[in-house]
Amino acid sequence: MFLLKLLSRNAFRHVLRTLLTILGITVAILAFGLLQTVVSAWYAGANASSSARLISRNAISLVFSLPISYRDRIRSIEGVAAVSYANWFGGVYVTEKNFFPSFAIEPGSYLELYPEFVLAPDEKQAFLLDRKGCVIGRKLAERFGWKVGDTIPLKGTIFPGTWEFVVRGIYSGAEKSTDENQFFFQWEYLNESLKKTVARRADQTGVYIIGLKNPQNAAEVALAVDSTFKNSLAETLTETEKAFQLSFVSMTEAIVVAIRIVSFVVIIIIMVVVANTMAMTARERIGEYAIFKAMGFQAHHIAGMVFGESLFITTMGGCLGILLTFPVARKFGEVMGNFFPVFQVDRSTIYMDLLFCLIVGIVAGIFPTWRAVRIKVADGLRRIG
Amino acid sequence: MPASAQQQVIVSINAVSKSYRRGNQPIPVLEGISFEIVRGEFLALMGPSGSGKSTLLNLIAGIDNVDSGSIVIDGIDIATLNESELARWRAAHVGFIFQFYNLIPVLTAFENVELPLLLTSLSRTERREHVEAALAVVSLSDRLEHYPSQLSGGQQQRVAIARAIVTDPTILVADEPTGDLDRVSAGEILGLMERLNAEQGKTIIMVTHDPRAAEKAHIIRHLEKGLLTDVSP
Numbered sequence: 001m002f003l004l005k006l007l008s009r010n011a012f013r014h015v016l017r018t019l020l021t022i023l024g025i026t027v028a029i030l031a032f033g034l035l036q037t038v039v040s041a042w043y044a045g046a047n048a049s050s051s052a053r054l055i056s057r058n059a060i061s062l063v064f065s066l067p068i069s070y071r072d073r074i075r076s077i078e079g080v081a082a083v084s085y086a087n088w089f090g091g092v093y094v095t096e097k098n099f100f101p102s103f104a105i106e107p108g109s110y111l112e113l114y115p116e117f118v119l120a121p122d123e124k125q126a127f128l129l130d131r132k133g134c135v136i137g138r139k140l141a142e143r144f145g146w147k148v149g150d151t152i153p154l155k156g157t158i159f160p161g162t163w164e165f166v167v168r169g170i171y172s173g174a175e176k177s178t179d180e181n182q183f184f185f186q187w188e189y190l191n192e193s194l195k196k197t198v199a200r201r202a203d204q205t206g207v208y209i210i211g212l213k214n215p216q217n218a219a220e221v222a223l224a225v226d227s228t229f230k231n232s233l234a235e236t237l238t239e240t241e242k243a244f245q246l247s248f249v250s251m252t253e254a255i256v257v258a259i260r261i262v263s264f265v266v267i268i269i270i271m272v273v274v275a276n277t278m279a280m281t282a283r284e285r286i287g288e289y290a291i292f293k294a295m296g297f298q299a300h301h302i303a304g305m306v307f308g309e310s311l312f313i314t315t316m317g318g319c320l321g322i323l324l325t326f327p328v329a330r331k332f333g334e335v336m337g338n339f340f341p342v343f344q345v346d347r348s349t350i351y352m353d354l355l356f357c358l359i360v361g362i363v364a365g366i367f368p369t370w371r372a373v374r375i376k377v378a379d380g381l382r383r384i385g
Numbered sequence: 386m387p388a389s390a391q392q393q394v395i396v397s398i399n400a401v402s403k404s405y406r407r408g409n410q411p412i413p414v415l416e417g418i419s420f421e422i423v424r425g426e427f428l429a430l431m432g433p434s435g436s437g438k439s440t441l442l443n444l445i446a447g448i449d450n451v452d453s454g455s456i457v458i459d460g461i462d463i464a465t466l467n468e469s470e471l472a473r474w475r476a477a478h479v480g481f482i483f484q485f486y487n488l489i490p491v492l493t494a495f496e497n498v499e500l501p502l503l504l505t506s507l508s509r510t511e512r513r514e515h516v517e518a519a520l521a522v523v524s525l526s527d528r529l530e531h532y533p534s535q536l537s538g539g540q541q542q543r544v545a546i547a548r549a550i551v552t553d554p555t556i557l558v559a560d561e562p563t564g565d566l567d568r569v570s571a572g573e574i575l576g577l578m579e580r581l582n583a584e585q586g587k588t589i590i591m592v593t594h595d596p597r598a599a600e601k602a603h604i605i606r607h608l609e610k611g612l613l614t615d616v617s618p
Contacts, residue, residue: 002496002503009491291487294448295501295548296476298469377448378440384485 007308011316014281018313021277025317025360026324028270029353033325034332035263036349041333042249042256044342048177049241053113054210054218056225057244059235065204066234068191073228074208079221082211084109087187087204091154091163093144099338100140102154102183104190113211116174117184123148123169131189133168137180139337141170154183159190161197181341210238267356274364278310282368289372290380299373306372310365311358318357322350395555395588396422396445401454403440403611414440415611418454422556427582427589429602436608438592439560445590446479446558447471459555476504480549482559482578486541488533494520494544495529501552519547523577539570546577550587557581559591563598575601 012018040047056074058064068085075083087104107128111117119127119135127133136146146152150167165185173180187205194202212221222238229236239247249256282289289302325345333343403415414437422428430438443449444456447463455462458478466474481487488497498519502512520526523543533541542562549557559578563571579601581587591602599605607614 002499005496006489006492013491287487288489291481291483291489292500293472294446294475294479294481296472296474296504298472378443381448381483381487384483384487 003304003308006305007312010281010285010305011309011312017277017280021274021313022317022320024273025270025314025357026320028266029318029321029357030324030328031266032263032356033321033345033349033353034329035259035266036352037325037329037332037343037345038340039256039259039263040346040349041340041343042252043246044177044340045179046242046245046249048116048175048179048342049245051215051218051240051242052212053241054212054222054225054238055241055244056208056210056222056236056238057206059226059237062206064234065201065206066208066236068203068205070208070229070234070236074210074225077221077224077228079213079217079224080210081213082109082113084113084209084211085187085205085207086110086209087190087206089154089159089183089185089190090157091183092157093152093154098144100143100181100183101179101341102185104187105184106187107184110184110209113209116178117171118174119169119171127168127186130166130168131186131192132164132166134165134183134185135169135171136167136184137182137341138170138172139180139341140183141167143181143337146170159194159201161193163189163193176344177342179341181337207244208236209241267360271360271363274310274314274360275367277313278306278364278368279371281309282306282372286372286375286380287384290375290377290383293375293377294381302372303369306369307362307365310368311361314357314361314364318353318360322353325349325353393424394421395424395426395459396590397455397457398441398445399455399457401441401444401451401456403437403444403449403452413611415444415608418608418611418613420606420613422588422590424588425582425586426604427579427602428591429599429605430590430592430608431594431596431599431605432608432614435610437611438608441608442558442560442590442592445556446481447475476501477552478555480552480554480557482542482545482549482557482562484561484564486533486538486545486565488541488544488548490533493530493532494525494536494547497533497544498547498551501548505552515551516547519551520544522550522581523547537570538566539573542566542570542574543577546574546581550581550585555588557587557589559589559593561593561595562591563593563595571595571598 058066071083071085074080084106089102089104091102092099111119111124127135134152146167148167148170152165152167154163154165156163191202210221210225212218218240225238226236292302329343329345333340336343399419401415401418404411404413418441430441432438440449444451451464455464461474463471463474495516498516499512502515507515517526520529523546525540525543525547528536528540536544563574566574575598578589582589591598593599
C-alpha cells in the first residue's frame with residue numbers, strides 16, 4: 001500500500017511530463033489496437049469460414065465460370081451433403097462509391113449452407129417466391145436506409161445494364177464475425193436475363209459451395225470433385241472455404257505485413273519515449289535512491305520503485321488506450337464499412353496491448369533501475385545540495 | 386552520562402585508511418585513523434574542507450568501505466559485511482541526519498518518519514505509535530500531514546531527526562546538521578540533539594564546520610589532511 005502510494009505520487013511529480021508520456025502510450029496502444037484490428041478485419045472472411053464447406057471454382061481462374069450442369073454430378077460424389085452455387089455480380093448502387101458485395105445465388109440451398117445469415121422465416125419465404133427479390137445484410141440496410149419492400153436498382157459492372165431488385169428480407173449475422181454488408185439475389189433472375197441478352201454466358205456459375213457430411217473428409221472430397229472434372233473444358237479447383245478466402249488475402253499480403261510492421265514500430269517508438277522519461281526520472285532521483293539505501297533499503301526495493309513507477313505510467317497509458325480502442329474502432333468500422341465489413345477488436349488484440357504495456361514498462365525501467373541500484377550511497381548523497 | 390556507559394566502547398576505529406582514485410592516481414583521504422567512541426558520547430568531527438571528516442563519518446555509518454583497517458560497532462566489524470548485510474545493519478543501527486534534511490518531498494512528515502520502519506516487522510498500528518512518539522520528541526505532533534515543502538528548514542530538519550531516531554538506532558550520524566539553517570533554527574536543532582544525547586543516551590557523531598555546533602559535543606576531534614590532529618574533551 002505504502003509502495004503504491006509512493007509510486008503514484010512519484011509518477012506525478014512532474015505532472016506535465018507524466019501526462020505527456022501517458023498520452024504518448026495511450027496513442028501508441030490505440031494505434032497498435034486499430035492496426036491489429038485492421039489486420040484481423042483483413043482475415044475476417046477466412047476466420048468466419050466454415051470447415052464443413054468447400055468451394056469449387058474454375059481451375060484456370062476465378063474469372064472463368066463453371067457450367068451449371070456440374071451441380072448434379074458434384075451432389076452425387078461420396079461425402080457431399082449439399083451443393084449450392086453463387087455468382088459474383090459486382091453491381092454498384094448509383095455510383096461506384098457505393099460499392100458492396102453482391103451475389104447471384106441459388107437461394108434455397110445457399111441459405112441452408114450458410115446458417116450464419118439469419119433471416120426471418122416469412123422473409124425467407126418471400127425471397128424464395130420472388131425471382132426479382134433480394135436479401136441484404138443489416139448493416140447494408142442501415143447504410144442506405146433500405147427497408148423490406150424497397151426497390152433497389154443496381155448497375156451491373158460484369159453483367160451490363162440496370163437491374164432492379166425488391167428487398168424481401170434483411171438478414172443479421174449469427175456471429176459477430178458474420179459479414180452483414182452483403183447483397184443476395186436469385187441466380188435464376190440473372191440467368192434468365194442472360195439467356196435473352198448474352199446466351200453464351202447463361203447456365204454458368206462462378207463457384208460451387210459444397211456442404212460436407214464430415215469436415216474431416218474435406219481433402220478426399222475436394223480431390224474427388226476435381227478428379228470428376230479432370231480433362232473437361234472447365235476443370236475445377238476445389239479447396240476449403242478458408243483456403244479460398246485466404247487466396248484473396250494473399251493477394252494483398254504485402255499490405256498486411258506492412259501494417260503489422262508499422263504497429264510494432266509504434267510500440268518500439270513509445271518504448272524509447274518511456275525509457276527516456278524513466279531515465280530522466282532516475283537521474284533526477286539518484287540522491288533520493290541513495291537516501292533510501294542509506295536507511296537500509298536494498299537493491300530490490302529500489303528496483304521495485306523504479307520498475308513500479310515505469311509500470312504504473314505504462315499501465316495508465318495502456319488502460320486508457322485500450323478503453324479508447326473500442327469506441328474509435330467502432331467509429332472507424334462505420335466509416336470504413338465498405339472495406340472492412342467486419343471490424344471488431346479481438347480479445348487477442350487486448351491481450352497483446354496488455355502484454356506490450358508490461359514489456360514497455362519493464363524494458364523502459366531496466367536502464368534507470370540499473371543506474372539506481374548501482375549508485376554508491378556516498379556518491380549519491382554527494383549529488384544532493 | 387551514567388558511569389557504566391562511560392566505559393562501554395560502542396565504536397572502535399582501528400588504523401583506518403581510505404583513498405579515492407582520480408584516473409590512475411590514488412588520492413589518500415584518511416590515513417591510519419584510530420580512536421574509540423563510548424556509548425552515549427556526543428562527538429564532533431571538525432576540520433577544513435577536504436580533511437576527510439565526511440568520509441570518516443560515511444565509513445562509520447557503513448555507507449562507504451575502508452581500504453584498510455577495521456571499524457567495529459557494537460561488536461560488529463562492519464568492514465567484513467557485504468552490501469546486503471550492511472544495508473540490514475544500517476537499518477537497525479544507524480540514524481542519519483543530513484545537512485539538506487533529505488526528506489522525500491512526495492511524502493508527508495508522518496510518512497517520511499515511517500520509512501525506516503517499513504523495513505521492520507512492526508504492524509501498521511505499532512508503526513503509527515513509533516512515528517507519533519518520534520515526532521512528539523521533536524515537537525512536531527501537529528505537523529504529521531504536512532509535506533516537506535510546507536515546513537520551514539528547521540522543521541524539516543526536526544522531521545529528519547525524528548526519522549533518524551524512530552528505529553532507536555545504536556548511533557546517530559549527523560553531517561553538518563545545521564549547515565543549511567539560520568542561527569535560531571540551528572540553535573533549536575543543536576538543543577534537540579543535546580537533549581537526545583542527555584535524556585535518551587543517544588550516541589551522536591556529528592561533522593561540523595561550525596564551532597558553536599561543536600561546542601555542544603562532549604568531545605571534538607580535528608582532522609587535517611586525513612589525519613587526526615588533536616583531541617579536546
